Amino acid sequence: MFRSQLGPDQREAAISQLSSESFDVLVIGGGVTGAGAALDAASRGLKVALIESQDLAAGTSSRSSKLIHGGLRYLEQYDFKLVREALHERELMVSSLSPHLVKPVGFLFPLTEKFKERTYVGAGLALYDALRGFQRALPWHKHIGQKQIHEIAPSLRPDLITGAIKYFDAQVDDARHTMTIVRTAARHGAVIATRVSAESLIREGKRVVGVKAKNLVSGKTINITATATVMCAGIWSDELHAKFDLKPGYGVTMSKGVHIVLPGSAIKSNAGIILKTPVSVLFLIPWGDKWIVGTTDTPYTGDRAEPFASREDVQYILDQANRVLSPKLKVEEIIGVYAGLRPLVANNKNSATTKLSREHTVDRPAAGFVSIAGGKYTTYRVMAKDVIDRAVIELRAIKPESVTEKLPLVGADGYFALEQQVERLSQTSGLDAETITHLLNRYGSMISELLELIDENPKLAVKIDPDLLYIKAEIQYAASHEGARTVDDVISRRTRIAFEAQDHGVHLADEIAAIIAPVLGWSVKERKASVTAYEELVDRELEALDQLLEEHEAINS
Ligand SMILES: Cc1cc2nc3c(=O)[nH]c(=O)nc-3n(C[C@H](O)[C@H](O)[C@H](O)COP(=O)(O)OP(=O)(O)OC[C@H]3O[C@@H](n4cnc5c(N)ncnc54)[C@H](O)[C@@H]3O)c2cc1C
Known part of the structure; x- marks a missing residue:
């Protein structure tokens, strides 16, 4: 029986296995997509290795809004397929795959006008709830009147907010969840090594048969052989495709999103709040005894490993939140700030990042090499299944279907x-x-x-x-x-x-x-x-x- 423990001894053993054994599938990238891919492949009975150049979830997967959601705003883009798929995943996570980590959270959609806006938003939220089908782990949305809203959320401006609609989504500690997926993959036999970076491809003729990697702790090179190499490198995809001399069918545009963290006392509300902004939406999300408020959405071309918030990012968040809050949030109250980079799959590099699809793309730019990018945290399991479905074709053998829909993560049992x-x-x-x-x-x-x-x-x-x-x-x-x-x-x-x-x-x-x-x-x-x-x-x-x-x-x- 394999163990889920990831400690120094396990890493040492993994490093030696990487060079001495051959794998069915080698996954590059230990964000949520790579973690999901390793679990999907290992739980099909394949021999799997995963390498991550930094720490697990050190890229985008530790820097999200931490919401497991259908994406209310995708309804306005008529992206019903994406919303339905994400709501199905939300249901699975809350009720069976990871109920210890993924928790329901209520949100208020504040209204500033009594009839037209309530009808429009109410219809949208009814559709949102209906799209999950008959699955009901989370409550149905609820209309809230003017008197009640100020009892529930005293911080919402009484001169502006005339009521609200309360709906439910779910939230997660993203980095912990990604690490837990990796531990579950290890539990099913995957070999895991962090601080190992994929540097170049090993080829036999035109076929990719593995990766030359660098152990960033010892500085040594490791030749890893695998029938299928699966790249889940998020915002590093373009850089790696170029380094590997591959011509993929897509490019990845980066969009920066910043969040600020505030003490519980800064906002008086017993539910989260969602606000429409000129470019997107702003979430005020309860996080233990604190609040996470964000996010921004701006094109980015700087350092991938260390995206930082700018003064303008922080000011934008404060300004947007303060449109509806009284008393207003103050810059001195901010406890923490973090920035993340969205991997947006782009066909046309000139499009504004906010309009690009959050859906994912799977590509096979060379025999033996499959890559995936885009998507949302919420749909990681579907992305993982799709990319491994493509990778198993490279194995040229009949392999079982994905079982992750029925596979709780470690810690979920009981x-x-x-x-x-x-x-x-x-x-x-x-x-x-x-x-x-x-x-x-x-x-x-x-x-x-x-x-x-x-x-x-x-x-x-x-x-x-x-x-x-x-x-x-x-x-x-x-x-x-x-x-x-x-x-x-x-x-x-x-x-x-x-x-x-x-x-x-x-x-x-x-x-x-x-x-x-x-x-x-x-x-x-x-x-x-x-x-x-x-x-x-x-x-x-x-x-x-x-x-x-x-x-x-x-x-x-
Ligand atoms: C601000 C913001 C808010 C968001 N909010 C939400 C939300 O609330 N809900 C939601 O569903 N989604 C949300 N998302 C989207 C979601 O976070 C991402 O889609 C998801 O985390 C991407 O995961 P990934 O595994 O594809 O990429 P990453 O997490 O970036 O993983 C890629 C990994 O590849 C590794 N890597 C790179 N090069 C190499 C190499 N040469 N060798 C080995 N490893 C390598 C990197 O170190 C990295 O860890 C948000 C994104 C942002 C930026």
Whole structure:
């Protein structure tokens, strides 16, 4: 039986397997699409390897709005197929595939006018709810009148908002979910290695038979052989196609999306809020005891690995939200900011990015090589199935169909029962009920592995920071079981301290490094280097926000 644990020993074994064994399918890219593809292929019984040049979900898949949704605004573009497909995926995730990670969330669509707007928006939301068919994990939308709206959302301007319609979607910690898909793929036999970058293709005649990759930790080259190579490189697709000397049938345009994070006290509302903006929509999304507000949608051509928010991005978000909020959001309230890049499949490079389709494209630019790009986080499973359906043709053998529609991710089994046992788990573990619930919503039934760590070392039951819910066991577990290899991996993706803590978690970097150092076998020098690298990353990220704050102070002084 294979194990889902991703730790340093597993990585070492994976590196040696990559060069000594041959694979049916090699997946390039450990974002949600590559993770899904590895799981889809492994669960069909194929021999699979996945390589990721950075950390799991380090690209777009940790920087989304974190919504599992049908995409209300695609209705206005009459893209009913995309909406129906995404709503089906939402239902599967909430009810069976990953209920420990994907949770329903209510949104208010505020109205400024009493009859015409209510009829139009009401009809749209009725269609949205109807498109999911007979599946009903989430409640039906509901009309809310003027009196009630101000009880539900006191922060919505009473002089402007005349009512609302409440509807439901779902939300997820994207980076955690992607990592959990990868662990599930490992559980079904996939060989996983991060910090391994695909550099060039290995060819036999015109056929691609694998990849020359670089182990970015040791600097060594690895020749990986595979019958089918599947590229899921998102915004890196164009760059890699060019590097591999391939002529694909599509190009990938990048569009930047920025979010800001605010404390719970900044917005008084017991549901999320969606607002129409001149170019798209703006979401005010509840995130634990905080709010995530975004996003922007602007063309981007800069550094793919480190997209940062600009002063204009942050100002745009504040301005759009403040159209309906009273009191207004203030720049000093912002706790965190993050930027991501949407991979938009483009046929015509001159089109405005907002009009490009969110649907995905599968291509086979060479024998033995298949690629996919575009899509949405929500439809990762469908994208994965489509690309592996194409890849199995390269294997020239009859292979089973995808089974991921019936395959819960690790931690999902027994989750609904465990959810009913919070009190008992709290009594037996000595952890308070809030911490147990927090752990169940991050690990599901794998909570037992964390409780075992605490049994061995009770000091790990303590919170890493009194203002955050994370306990020290989670930090150790990130390195021993979840493939984290740096302070940044732990702060930015295994936990979301990077945008949840006031100083981006810089004050915790030393302590986090001290907890993971023994697991990763670090020297004192390596430990310090990982802390410094994180501090430098935060400095670069904070530049835009500091600029905005300085300007704000200058105006007010
Ligand atoms: C601001 C924003 C908000 C969004 N909100 C939502 C939302 O709410 N809901 C939704 O459904 N979708 C949303 N999306 C879309 C969604 O996030 C993306 O479609 C999805 O994450 C893309 O995943 P991916 O795996 O294709 O790409 P990525 O996550 O970028 O993964 C590609 C991976 O390939 C790796 N890679 C690159 N080159 C190499 C190489 N040479 N060797 C090995 N690995 C390599 C990269 O390091 C990267 O990890 C949003 C996107 C953005 C930007």
